[in-house]
Amino acid sequence: MLQQYDPKNEHILVYINGALLPRKEAKVSVFDSVVQGGDAVWEGLRVYNGRIFSLERHLERLQNSAHALAFRDVPDSGFITQALFKTLQANNMRDGVHIRLTLTRGEKITSGMDPRLNQAGPTLIILPEWKPPVYPPEIALITSSVRRNSPMSLDSKIHHNNLLNNILAKIEANHAGADAGIMLDKDGYVSEANGVNLFCISKNTVYTPHADSCLPGITRALVLELCRDQGIPALEKNLSITEFYTADEVFTTGTMGELTKVFEIDGRKIFNKSGISTLEKIQQGFKAQTETGGTPLPF
Ligand code: PMP
Secondary structure: OOOOOOHHHOOOEEEEOOEEEEHHHOOOOOOEHHHHHOOEEEEEEEEEOOEEOOHHHHHHHHHHHHHHOOOOOOOOHHHHHHHHHHHHHHHOOOOOEEEEEEEEOOEEOOOOOOHHHEOOOOEEEEEEEEOOOOOOOEEEEEEOOOOOOOOOOOOOOOOEOOOHHHHHHHHHHHHOOOOEEEEEOOOOOEEEEOOOEEEEEEOOEEEEOOOOOOOOOHHHHHHHHHHHHOOOOEEEOOOOHHHHHOOOEEEEEEOOOEEEEEEEEOOEEOOOOOOOOHHHHHHHHHHHHHHHOOEEOOO
């Protein structure tokens, strides 16, 4: 497994609507919308060296997701920032931390789907864990038979908690002994892997699928910006799985695992014909950003 239980997290304090609760007591109601229908939005954030990395981008995506789902009485980003600071301070966490930030539609007056049953306002959950980047240096992928949602069904631009589409792809990867499952879009082009965005590099040009069916990842956006800053050609494009099999380098991006090299897809080894690693250059640039960038913690 890419992630494991860490006993260091046994005594963490979790924020739920203003209260800081020990792990065992940190619970939501059976009437909460996230239990009733996966009706929630979320972000995964990282704390490096006393700073919350890309905080503004994560809060912007959270607000946009909540707005798209017509949540009401959403706390503003200033309030959520203060709640994040308070939670990290209570846990004395300044580095090597991953935060799962969740905003549910809140508690319902009776079980049911209708958002009009939500009359108590949303539930804000901040779950910080000691969890440095967890992926191994290289991973193997398979192509899943599960297609990634297109905007025709559930728009992947909403970062919601209805994750079954991706969980089904992950189950397939587990059965195949791979680390993650590549999900194609409705037309058969590569969309993303079940929990990370995908890039390939061919002849020193970096490619990633259009963000039509994949989550527009924040790490994905940072990599595209970093390539442009470093003069590395980078394009968003429809890409078939064959273009990934035959690329010089393939890598995944995400807050949890940062930039991770892929050594194999569906049993095809990824061979670097160019002899130079553009990925290493991008990884160095990204590391430099995590060492200095982000919103400083006030404690
Ligand atoms: N794709 C999916 C499906 C994800 O859940 C995530 C992580 N939230 C990502 C990609 C990576 O996004 P980010 O770089 O914003 O962490």
